[in-house]
Amino acid sequence: MIKTNYLIIGSGVAGLTFALKIANQFPNKKITIATKANADESNTKYAQGGIAIVTDKIEDSYQKHIQDTLICGDGLCDESVVEMVITEGPKRLKELIEWGAKFDKNVAGTLDLGKEGGHSENRVVHHKDQTGKEIERAILNQVLQKENITVLDHHFAFDLITKNNCCIGAYVLDQKTKEILTFQAEYTLLATGGIGHLYGHTTNPVIATGDGIAMAFRAKAKITEMEFIQFHPTALYDASTDTSFLISEAVRGFGAYLRTKKGDRFMLNYDSRGDLASRDIVSQSIELELKKSGDDCVYLDCTHLELEGFIKHFPMIYMHCKNIGIDIAKNWIPVVPAQHYLCGGIVVDKTGKTSVDNLFACGECSRTGLHGANRLASNSLLEALVYSDKIYHYLANHPFDDLQETEPVQDWISDKITEIDPKYTANTKLELQLLMRKSVGIVRNDLDLNKANFKLKQFQIEIEDKIKNHKTNASLGELRNLITIGSLIVEQSIDRNENRGGFVKN
Template identity: 60%
Template sequence: MITTDYLVIGSGVAGLTFAIKIAERFSDRTVVIVTKGDESESNTKYAQGGVAVVLDTEEDSFQKHIQDTLVAGDGLCDELVVQMVIKEGPKRFSELIHWGANFDIDSEGNFSLGKEGGHSEYRVVHHKDITGYEVERALLKRVHQLKNIQLLSYHFAIDLITEHHLEEQHSEKLACYGAYVLNEKTGEILALKAKHTLLASGGIGRVYGHTTNPDIATGDGIAMAYRAKAQIQDVEFVQFHPTALYDSEKGSSFLISEAVRGFGAYLRNRKGRRFMPGYDERAELASRDVVSQCIDKELKRTGDTHVYLDCTHLDIEAFKGHFPNIHEKCKSLHIDLAKDWIPVVPASHYLCGGIVVDKNGETTINNLFACGECSRTGLHGANRLASNSLLEALVYAHNVFEHLSTENREHTNLDIPEWNDEGTSIPKEHIIIQHNLKELQALMRDYVGIVRSNDRLKKAITRLDVIYKEVEVLYKTSKVNTSLCELRNMINVAHLIIGQSLLRKENKGGYYNIDNL
């Protein structure tokens, strides 16, 4: 068993920011970060757009950013949270600069600000079209400079350790005492005991298969918190990014940043008609939920598999400067942006709900905190405003840090039992896992996608139950591995999305059910 002061599950901007702050404040305290796969693999790494933050107070203002966020959230944001996050933004952004993150500047030496869908002003700071990659680089560099942080790559968190693992109750309220963690290289399962645990485990994109998220986005933190009886809310609000690069074989995965539409690109159907002005007066700069739903309607109307993003009228040399990664990707697929349109389709992108937390990032379970995409803070409401996610992660990681800075470091003398896998065996075949994964993803795309209906949702529950029972039998009889645990987590998340979708009787933001009209 390993004992630490702070256990962080996840190595994206949320987890790393907290780890750096708490380790810098308390050099005599220990922080353990566990992350499956490589340390740099996170949703943060793939964030193209940037950080939405008010820096130009002559043209922009906190109130404008607040209003844009509230409009995107469609009446379901917590306004006090929105105000807090946006007003704290500049301070938290300056810390990124201090840690060595670089952002684009203009010819006058000021930050080059972008404008994305739903924003009324230019306020998105960026590093080319790989902002997340740059932020991740800077944070990891700082983490490795701090001797009281231990970063365990290729370690998968299986379950949180709570009261039900112990022989007797130790607090009036359910509490978390760490997590059971699988060493993916050796197969050993560690009991990792912690005074405080932070879930910063990212999103759920892979539940849908076609996603802009990396393969690691399997909803692990939300599923663990759900099994531990934490409150989960608003997971019916799955944000679909309107413009993922369409691939007839893989579906979609590569993100064509929203900033490309902010740069002036047009959406066209197969016949070349620019269709967005007919749906919304903001045209291509409408919020993500609106653009995704309009593309979905256009595809249903025409029977096409995708639409197109037209950049041919833009300054292509300037485009290369702003979006070198996107330009290179298109070039590798023989798409000449000066002459060709980019085939795009909406894909699962971001979860607006998740583990319910207060302003300190504290969940409904003692000693358990959450921040980043796995959390539900109230900032996003029914739909996230573009580039507010990195901002939220920075602010809430700071809030958790501030809250825990006042806590004493006394550890309880609890006896944590070792992981019990008696009577299990190594699965002889992995085909069952892969088959159920593909069935789950197809189920979610076809029945629980951008546009939903009560009939499809009820059918989805019935089909999901069959998958769940089969996987639970496998889980109880097998020695655990990452792919089996991920599938189990995705099933839990799918169950939550479908169940909370059925409970929502009004269309809001990213949630659209034809039976609610």
């Protein structure tokens, strides 16, 4: 058994910023970060657009950002949470800059602010089209310098350990030694990111398998609003791959147009904001156009844009397109919606506390009330930064010393020696992904949802049997988590009977 004061599962912006702050506050306490891939691999790393923060108080205001967020959330945001997160943005940005994160500036030397769908003003702070990667680099660099932080990469958290509705640690698989380690922790933070690979066609990295939410569900934490899944409207269409390359919403903010194969600019038929409507509207509009035309994709037209400016703002997008034979000065970019972000998740209060004692959640795996039925572009990194700070302040003022010592945790005991057939996990995952794409996509209906629910219950019985009779490994654990997440999404989709934001049922 390994004892640690703070166990953090996940190494994106949410987990790393909390780790850094709590390590500075308590230099004698031990912080352990368990992450199932490399330390820098997370959804944060792939966030292209930036962070929505009000920095220009002349053109912009907190009230405008709050209003944009509420409109996008379609009546389901917690207004007090929206106000809290948005008004704290400038403080969190200042911290990032102090930690060494660099953001683009204009010729006047002030922050170069981008605009994305759903925003009424330019307020997106960015580092070219690789903002998340730059933030991850800066914070991870700080974290690795702290002697009281241990980062364990290639460690897959298999299950939380609870007693009397209190989280006291987790069982974690060391993927190199194949040993399941028992961590006893005073406090556990889930910062495990999204669920993208439940759908396969996603902008998320392959690690996004909903592990934190599934573990929290098994620990009886409250999970809600899983039906609100955001599909990014403009993922690069490539029939040969699963993980989709993201064409940032900021490209439309820069002036690109969406067109059908025939060249029609269709967005003004659906929304007065045209190409800069919010993601749910754009994704649903593209879905309707594709159903009408039978085409595989629509197109993003950048040919009228100033090329040097485009390359300066979006170097990664430009090079990726060029490498696959798309010259953005001459060719339209083929795009389709792909699963991008989960707005629901583990229910937390304003301090990041879940319904399970001593268990906290932050980032995409949490449901804070900020996003409501649909996330406003570039509000996610902001949410992670603000909530990791709230969790830090709460725990800095509530040290574990005040609480009764817990009993030692029982180690993981397993006598299973039979390895699972990798073909089983791979094939079942593909079958599950196809089911979710066909039956639980952008537009849903109760007939398909009920069929999917029946199939998912079969999957659940089967996977529990496999786990019971086979040696534990990460792919088996991930598959169990994906099935759990799929069931939660389907059940909560069936229960919702009104269309809101990103949720449409006909």
